[in-house]
Amino acid sequence: MRRGAAVGLDDSVLPLDRHHLLSLEPHYAPGAMTASARSVDIRTGADRTLELLEAQVGRSLDEVETPVAVVDLDRLEANLGRLQSYADEHAISLWPHTKTHKSPEIGMRQLAIGAGGLTVAKTGEAEVFHEAGAPRLLVHYPPLGVDKWDRLARLAAEGLELTVAVDGVAPAEGLSSALQRAGAKAELLVELDVGLHRTGQVTPASALAVAQQLGRLPAVEVTGISCYPGHVREDPASIVEAVAEVDAMLRETRDAFLAAGIGCDRISGGSTPTRYLTHTTCVNELRAGTYALLDRNDALGEPDLGFDACALTVAVTVVSDAVPGQVVIDAGSKTLTSDGHHDGGNGLIVGVPDARLRALNEEHGYVDVSALQERPAVGDRLQVIPNHACGCVNLHEGLLGVRNGTVERVIRVAARGLVR
Amino acid sequence: MRRGAAVGLDDSVLPLDRHHLLSLEPHYAPGAMTASARSVDIRTGADRTLELLEAQVGRSLDEVETPVAVVDLDRLEANLGRLQSYADEHAISLWPHTKTHKSPEIGMRQLAIGAGGLTVAKTGEAEVFHEAGAPRLLVHYPPLGVDKWDRLARLAAEGLELTVAVDGVAPAEGLSSALQRAGAKAELLVELDVGLHRTGQVTPASALAVAQQLGRLPAVEVTGISCYPGHVREDPASIVEAVAEVDAMLRETRDAFLAAGIGCDRISGGSTPTRYLTHTTCVNELRAGTYALLDRNDALGEPDLGFDACALTVAVTVVSDAVPGQVVIDAGSKTLTSDGHHDGGNGLIVGVPDARLRALNEEHGYVDVSALQERPAVGDRLQVIPNHACGCVNLHEGLLGVRNGTVERVIRVAARGLVR
Numbered sequence: 001m002r003r004g005a006a007v008g009l010d011d012s013v014l015p016l017d018r019h020h021l022l023s024l025e026p027h028y029a030p031g032a033m034t035a036s037a038r039s040v041d042i043r044t045g046a047d048r049t050l051e052l053l054e055a056q057v058g059r060s061l062d063e064v065e066t067p068v069a070v071v072d073l074d075r076l077e078a079n080l081g082r083l084q085s086y087a088d089e090h091a092i093s094l095w096p097h098t099k100t101h102k103s104p105e106i107g108m109r110q111l112a113i114g115a116g117g118l119t120v121a122k123t124g125e126a127e128v129f130h131e132a133g134a135p136r137l138l139v140h141y142p143p144l145g146v147d148k149w150d151r152l153a154r155l156a157a158e159g160l161e162l163t164v165a166v167d168g169v170a171p172a173e174g175l176s177s178a179l180q181r182a183g184a185k186a187e188l189l190v191e192l193d194v195g196l197h198r199t200g201q202v203t204p205a206s207a208l209a210v211a212q213q214l215g216r217l218p219a220v221e222v223t224g225i226s227c228y229p230g231h232v233r234e235d236p237a238s239i240v241e242a243v244a245e246v247d248a249m250l251r252e253t254r255d256a257f258l259a260a261g262i263g264c265d266r267i268s269g270g271s272t273p274t275r276y277l278t279h280t281t282c283v284n285e286l287r288a289g290t291y292a293l294l295d296r297n298d299a300l301g302e303p304d305l306g307f308d309a310c311a312l313t314v315a316v317t318v319v320s321d322a323v324p325g326q327v328v329i330d331a332g333s334k335t336l337t338s339d340g341h342h343d344g345g346n347g348l349i350v351g352v353p354d355a356r357l358r359a360l361n362e363e364h365g366y367v368d369v370s371a372l373q374e375r376p377a378v379g380d381r382l383q384v385i386p387n388h389a390c391g392c393v394n395l396h397e398g399l400l401g402v403r404n405g406t407v408e409r410v411i412r413v414a415a416r417g418l419v420r
Numbered sequence: 421m422r423r424g425a426a427v428g429l430d431d432s433v434l435p436l437d438r439h440h441l442l443s444l445e446p447h448y449a450p451g452a453m454t455a456s457a458r459s460v461d462i463r464t465g466a467d468r469t470l471e472l473l474e475a476q477v478g479r480s481l482d483e484v485e486t487p488v489a490v491v492d493l494d495r496l497e498a499n500l501g502r503l504q505s506y507a508d509e510h511a512i513s514l515w516p517h518t519k520t521h522k523s524p525e526i527g528m529r530q531l532a533i534g535a536g537g538l539t540v541a542k543t544g545e546a547e548v549f550h551e552a553g554a555p556r557l558l559v560h561y562p563p564l565g566v567d568k569w570d571r572l573a574r575l576a577a578e579g580l581e582l583t584v585a586v587d588g589v590a591p592a593e594g595l596s597s598a599l600q601r602a603g604a605k606a607e608l609l610v611e612l613d614v615g616l617h618r619t620g621q622v623t624p625a626s627a628l629a630v631a632q633q634l635g636r637l638p639a640v641e642v643t644g645i646s647c648y649p650g651h652v653r654e655d656p657a658s659i660v661e662a663v664a665e666v667d668a669m670l671r672e673t674r675d676a677f678l679a680a681g682i683g684c685d686r687i688s689g690g691s692t693p694t695r696y697l698t699h700t701t702c703v704n705e706l707r708a709g710t711y712a713l714l715d716r717n718d719a720l721g722e723p724d725l726g727f728d729a730c731a732l733t734v735a736v737t738v739v740s741d742a743v744p745g746q747v748v749i750d751a752g753s754k755t756l757t758s759d760g761h762h763d764g765g766n767g768l769i770v771g772v773p774d775a776r777l778r779a780l781n782e783e784h785g786y787v788d789v790s791a792l793q794e795r796p797a798v799g800d801r802l803q804v805i806p807n808h809a810c811g812c813v814n815l816h817e818g819l820l821g822v823r824n825g826t827v828e829r830v831i832r833v834a835a836r837g838l839v840r
Contacts, residue, residue, distance in 0.1 A: 042524060042551065044817060045836040046466035048544060052840060065567045065840050099782060104462060121783045124468060131462065141783060142739045144750065144799055147485045167742040170798045191742075198784055199740040199748050206742075230781070319562045320619040322587040322611075322626075328619050330564065334814050335839045338758040361650070362519060362810055363541045363561060363839065364618055378590045379564055390782055394754050395814070397464060397837060416465040417817060419755045419783065420472060420485050 046416075049397040053410045061405045062381055066317040067331035069396045070383070071411055073403045075311035076106070076292065079302075083275060083291050084114045090279035095119045095138055095268065097289030100390045102415035103399070104132030106292060111135075117161070119287045123148045124418030126155055126162075132414075136161040138189070138268065140226065140287065142171040142199065148420070149178035156184035165226045165268070167191040167200045169213045172220055179219035188214055189226040189268055192253055194246040196230040204253040211262045224266030225253050228287075233273045243274050247281035254282060272298045295389035296341055296348050312392065312399070313350060313383040316365065318376045325370035329382060332360040336384065337391035350383040352376075357384060466836075469817040473830045481825050482801055486737040487751035489816045490803070491831055493823045495731035496526070496712065499722075503695060503711050504534045510699035515539045515558055515688065517709030520810045522835035523819070524552035526712060531555075537581070539707045543568045544838030546575055546582075552834075556581040558609070558688065560646065560707065562591040562619065568840070569598035576604035585646045585688070587611040587620045589633045592640055599639035608634055609646040609688055612673055614666040616650040624673040631682045644686030645673050648707075653693045663694050667701035674702060692718045715809035716761055716768050732812065732819070733770060733803040736785065738796045745790035749802060752780040756804065757811035770803040772796075777804060 056064045064070075087094040093116035098107050107118050107129055117136030120126045126137050137160060143152055156162040156179060164186055166172045172188055179185055190211045193200030201207040211222050227250060232242040250267055257264040269283040272290040290298045293312040302309040314336055320328040336347055338360060346365065349355040354371040365384070369375040376382065386392040393399065399411040476484045484490075507514040513536035518527050527538050527549055537556030540546045546557050557580060563572055576582040576599060584606055586592045592608055599605055610631045613620030621627040631642050647670060652662040670687055677684040688705040690698050695708040710718045713732040722729040734756055740748040756767055758780060766785065769775040774791040785804070789795040796802065806812040813819065819831040 042548070042832065042834050044464065044466035044470070044832075045522075045544075045548075045834060045838050046464035046817070048547070049837055049840075050464070052544070065565060067839055102465075124465075124472070127468070128462070128465075141750075142798075144737045144739050145485060167740050168798055171739070193743055197743045197746070198781065198786065199742055201742050202744070317564045319564050319591070320587050322619055322621050323613055323617045324622070326617070330561075331839070333757070333759060333811055334837075337753070338760065338811065339753060340758065361618065362814075366618065378562075378588055391753055391758065394782075395837060395839075397466070412462065412464075414462050414465060417469055417754075417815060418465050419487055419751070419815075420469075 046397040050410065050412070053398045053400060056400055056407050057409060059407050061315060061402055061407065064315055064400060064407060066315050066381065067329070067335045068315050069335075069392065069399045070313050070315050070402050071293065071399045072311050072313075073401045073408060075309060079292055079294060079309060079311055080106075080110055080113060083288060084110075086276060087286055088114060092278055092283070093117075093285045095285050095287050096292065097140070097287050098125060098129060098415065100289040100292050101393060101411075102413045102418075103411050104128060104414050105411050107134060108132055110292070116285065117163075119289070120415075122419055123151050124420050125415045126152065126160075128415040128418065130155045130158070130160050134160075136163070138163040138165065138287070140165045140228075140268075142166050142168070143175060144171055146174065146178070149174040152186070153178035153182035153184055156186050157182040162186040163189060163223070165189040165191045166214070167193075168210060172214050172217055176217040176220045185219045185221070187223040187266075188220050189224050189266060190214070190222060192225055192227045192249060194227040194229050194249050195232070195242075196228060198228070198230070200227060204249065204256050207253050208256045208260060208262070211257060212260065215262060221263065222257075223263045224268060225250065225257065225264060226268035229269065229271055229274055232271070239274065240277065240280075243277045243281060247283075251282050273301050275301075276303070290389055293389040293393070295392070296385050296387045299385070307348065307385060310385045312389050313385055314347070314392065316382050316384055318378050318380045318382065321375060321378050325368065327367050327369055327376050329365040329367060329384070330363065331365050331384060332363045334362050334395060335392075336360060336365065336386045337388055337395060339388035339391040341387040345387075347384040347386045350385060352382065466817045470830065470832070473818045473820060476820055476827050477829060479827050481735060481822055481827065484735055484820060484827060486735050486801065487749075487755045488735050489812065489819045490733050490735050490822050491713065491819045492731050492733075493821045493828060495729060499712055499714060499729060499731055500526075500530055500533060503708060504530075506696060507706055508534060512698055512703070513537075513705045515705050515707050516712065517560070517707050518545060518549060518835065520709040520712050521813060521831075522833045522838075523831050524548060524834050525831050527554060528552055530712070536705065537583075539709070540835075542839055543571050544840050545835045546572065546580075548835040548838065550575045550578070550580045554580075556583075558583040558585065558707070560585045560648075560688075562586050562588070563595060564591055566594065566598070569594040570602075572606070573598035573602035573604055576606050577602040582606040583609060583643070585609040585611045586634070587613075588630060592634050592637055596637040596640045605639045605641070607643040607686075608640050609644050609686060610634070610642060612645055612647045612669060614647040614649050614669055615652070615662075616648060618648070618650070620647060624669065624676050627673050628676045628680060628682070631677060632680065635682060641683065642677075643683045644688060645670065645677065645684060646688035649689065649691055649694055652691070659694065660697065660700075663697045663701060667703075671702050693721050695721075696723070710809055713809040713813070715812070716805050716807045719805070727768065727805060730805045732809050733805055734767070734812065736802050736804055738798050738800045738802065741795060741798050745788065747787045747789055747796050749785040749787060749804070750783065751785050751804060752783045754782050754815060755812075756780060756785065756806045757808055757815060759808035759811040761807040767804040767806045770805060772802065
């Protein structure tokens with residue numbers, strides 16, 4: 001290793017000819033190698049992307065710059081309305097999980113048509129939807145750390161009706177202290193593990209024990225239980241049985257809470273695959289998320305519509321046909337996500353069922369077209385239904401809202417990347 | 421469906437109590453449902469994230485808000501220096517692929533210590549590194565579409581020494597026209613498929629045929645060939661043989677080009693797994709990318725160091741121990757990526773080899789700790805080496821640059837998400 005010792009990122013001398021930059025703004029300041037990156041005058045990828053997406057408004061879908069995530073506005077509106085109608089009909093409070101769209105525009109629309117509140121996972125997402133005007137948020141994730149407790153307490157102090165789901169005492173203790181300092185309060189739900197084996201107390205008795213400990217904390221109040229039946233994705237026959245098993249555990253826990261004098265008005269649960277079975281259970285708050293956009297994994301759960309309910313696609317262009325039996329598209333794991341599907345592959349090509357999106361690299365998608373009579377040509381446009389809408393949307397700063405084949409507006413994914 | 425017909429995203433009336441928002445800036449304007457999202461006064465996730473990351477500067481790694489991507493600055497500098505030294509020693513021009521870090525700071529450092537140019541995949545990445553001051557860029561991706569041709573031509577007109585790799589005539593024709601309009605020029609490399617079967621002409625003869633057609637286009641000049649041996653990831657014994665096969669095809673193509681009077685000064689190739697074999701081949705431009713940070717997939721290719729060369733980790737917190745034999749961390753596929761590893765799992769827990777990061781959901785990582793004497797407690801900090809640095813970094817707006825356990829600065833991932 002000849003030069004390793006001389007390698008220092010904080011070296012401020014750049015021996016490069018940068019004269020051609022002088023007329024460009026913004027640029028990377030030569031002295032910035034020593035400075036905090038925040039002081040560097042260079043636009044974020046988000047700002048660049050939003051500017052580029054705005055330039056697509058008014059274009060036909062066949063003319064947009066690809067690859068780009070596209071939302072069919074009519075399908076989106078229908079999806080939102082369908083589940084809200086179901087919830088209204090059964091007097092279930094819909095608390096959509098915003099992880100799917102991460103978009104204030106869509107979240108506020110969900111509230112406008114009747115959602116009781118919105119669900120988020122991370123504290124940063126709560127901040128976005130609070131600023132967007134959501135009056136009630138459920139943070140369905142155990143917050144850990146002083147920063148997060150203080151940030152959540154600040155939202156509650158600003159008027160947010162805050163609920164947090166926890167499966168142990170540690171996160172609630174910190175939250176309780178922060179709320180006390182801020183002069184605010186929050187509701188707590190005790191999370192049950194109903195079979196996914198991820199988070200949640202594993203028995204009604206242990207859930208009750210946690211609830212009793214939580215009951216001693218100031219500034220927080222246990223008002224119910226929650227679960228996420230993420231393991232229930234089976235066929236229509238067995239899904240009914242699996243949901244019934246989840247329900248039995250919820251009821252047993254609810255009864256134990258009530259017998260012990262602990263509030264249990266709220267029973268939060270559900271998922272997109274089980275959403276239309278919610279009325280057969282004691283769940284009175286439904287946290288489905290993916291239903292808004294749907295995807296290759298979840299569309300078949302939509303009765304009568306299937307993939308025709310998918311509001312999200314990624315518009316792509318064929319960029320190579322050099323390898324026989326294959327075309328390569330300009331979307332890979334950084335556009336579609338690597339999130340999987342039990343049948344393999346990385347998405348569905350709309351309208352070309354015999355083309356198989358068999359693999360992704362970062363910016364390339366491999367489409368096996370050996371079963372097609374005629375393969376798409378370089379420059380041709382295709383649309384892909386991604387495996388997983390939530391993972392896909394999180395890669396994008398904005399989605400092109402399309403109606404009747406024309407880009408009507410940009411839907412901001414303003415909570416993208418807010419994992420803290 | 422009772423309410424579907426009434427569901428319109430452009431409804432401007434929001435029947436929500438938003439009084440608590442009045443004192444907050446920025447907020448989501450009530451009338452914005454009809455407006456283009458760009459006009460909505462809400463910060464991007466990128467701006468929020470960078471603000472939060474800046475607040476971590478000066479903190480100990482044990483105190484940073486998690487989950488967060490962390491770069492050990494000393495390891496980064498050593499990694500950059502080691503490959504540059506190798507390239508210098510063998511008179512190979514290093515053109516690092518910036519897809520791994522997407523960071524002007526790191527890219528400019530690569531140039532400062534001797535790289536001949538930088539490689540990018542997408543047009544948007546070229547724009548960032550051009551604005552950052554990179555004088556020479558290789559766009560190793562076939563650009564398709566008038567927008568992209570015009571954007572690339574503008575960079576060349578502004579003084580960028582632009583090279584584009586293509587495996588057919590279509591992208592080069594459009595680029596050639598755009599360059600002519602802009603009064604600029606570019607070099608072209610003809611891409612060969614050396615075994616990955618992704619893009620690239622599949623025989624020396626067909627590559628020559630493409631080169632001859634490209635030779636008739638104005639404003640562009642063929643100056644060499646390129647390849648990406650992404651299929652070569654075998655053990656040290658067979659990798660030598662596989663690299664020799666690639667080299668034979670490159671030499672045959674080069675000789676065919678030269679015999680036909682087509683320029684072939686540049687032979688661009690290489691990858692992180694094959695990087696230290698480059699001098700055994702005719703490749704004189706090396707486009708390795710992952711070497712800068714390394715990851716679970718590629719670290720073992722670093723002689724003597726292995727995982728100790730990994731500059732990138734994700735700092736996480738244990739958020740649940742409710743399920744026996746397991747702890748759950750606050751990083752999932754939206755923090756680490758779903759990108760895979762041939763041994764399965766989603767990353768390595770630093771210093772806890774018997775803990776297995778067996779699965780991810782969006783914001784949860786499942787760590788099997790059944791083999792540990794004592795499992796980590798809720799609130800404990802861990803560090804994860806991700807499977808794939810490039811996919812992981814692309815999820816983050818900034819990386820915490822850490823030296824000796826303290827956050828020294830934020831490294832901006834300014835080209836994050838620029839897939840167009």
